[in-house]
Amino acid sequence: ELKVEQNPLFLSMQEGKNYTIYCNYSTTSDRLYWYRQDPGKSLESLFVLLSNGAVKQEGRLMASLDTKARLSTLHITAAVHDLSATYFCAVDDSGNTPLVFGKGTRLSVIA
Amino acid sequence: ETGVTQSPTHLIKTRGQQVTLRCSSQSGHNTVSWYQQALGQGPQFIFQYYREEENGRGNFPPRFSGLQFPNYSSELNVNALELDDSALYLCASSPRDRVRGYTFGSGTRLTVV
Numbered sequence: 184e185l186k187v188e189q190n191p192l193f194l195s196m197q198e199g200k201n202y203t204i205y206c207n208y209s210t211t212s213d214r215l216y217w218y219r220q221d222p223g224k225s226l227e228s229l230f231v232l233l234s235n236g237a238v239k240q241e242g243r244l245m246a247s248l249d250t251k252a253r254l255s256t257l258h259i260t261a262a263v264h265d266l267s268a269t270y271f272c273a274v275d276d277s278g279n280t281p282l283v284f285g286k287g288t289r290l291s292v293i294a
Numbered sequence: 295e296t297g298v299t300q301s302p303t304h305l306i307k308t309r310g311q312q313v314t315l316r317c318s319s320q321s322g323h324n325t326v327s328w329y330q331q332a333l334g335q336g337p338q339f340i341f342q343y344y345r346e347e348e349n350g351r352g353n354f355p356p357r358f359s360g361l362q363f364p365n366y367s368s369e370l371n372v373n374a375l376e377l378d379d380s381a382l383y384l385c386a387s388s389p390r391d392r393v394r395g396y397t398f399g400s401g402t403r404l405t406v407v
Contacts, residue, residue: 216395216396218398223403224400224401225382225384225398225399225400225401226337226384226386226398227398228395228396228397228398231395271336271337281327281339281342281350281352282327282329282337282339282386282396283339284336284337284338285336286335286336287335287336
């Protein structure tokens with residue numbers, strides 16, 4: 184059974200600081216997704232990582248995937264208040280299996 | 295391209311009633327998945343449809359059922375509603391190769407009283 188673990192689950196950061204969210208998963212997979220969710224809203228796709236060593240960046244967020252370590256990271260650079268949200272990583276094995284989500288990291292960026 | 299559309303956006307039902315939620319997939323996407331997200335939790339997989347056939351099911355009882363239509367739109371039906379069914383129900387569509395990942399709809403907030 185595929186398991187996905189995120190840490191930390193809660194993160195309070197000061198504006199301007201850097202931090203990393205970690206996502207570990209339990210089976211071999213080369214497809215990992217990061218989503219953002221604002222309170223009461225749906226999931227917004229941030230990154231799709233499709234191969235070992237994949238690195239993608241958008242604004243202050245950068246995601247990477249190490250399939251050998253079964254680890255993905257979401258790095259936040261110089262945080263701003265607008266980044267406050269819950270971030271989920273999700274993994275699927277082959278498309279015939281469901282997308283399995285981590286519990287999410289609730290990020291709060293404070294002044 | 296149009297995104298994933300879900301209806302209704304909010305719904306209040308009484309315990310024991312039945313509910314149908316609807317989802318129109320994004321153009322070009324032939325796979326639809328449904329997820330249940332309880333407050334403060336990550337989404338949990340309910341089932342997936344590919345070309346009108348159920349193609350995977352999570353740990354949900356049979357009173358959760360679904361359909362996919364020839365135009366790839368989908369319905370989620372829940373019978374004999376229980377209080378614990380109160381959640382955000384999310385529909386996601388994708389092409390079979392998932393190269394661009396899954397596109398989620400805005401969700402239906404179901405409250406069972």
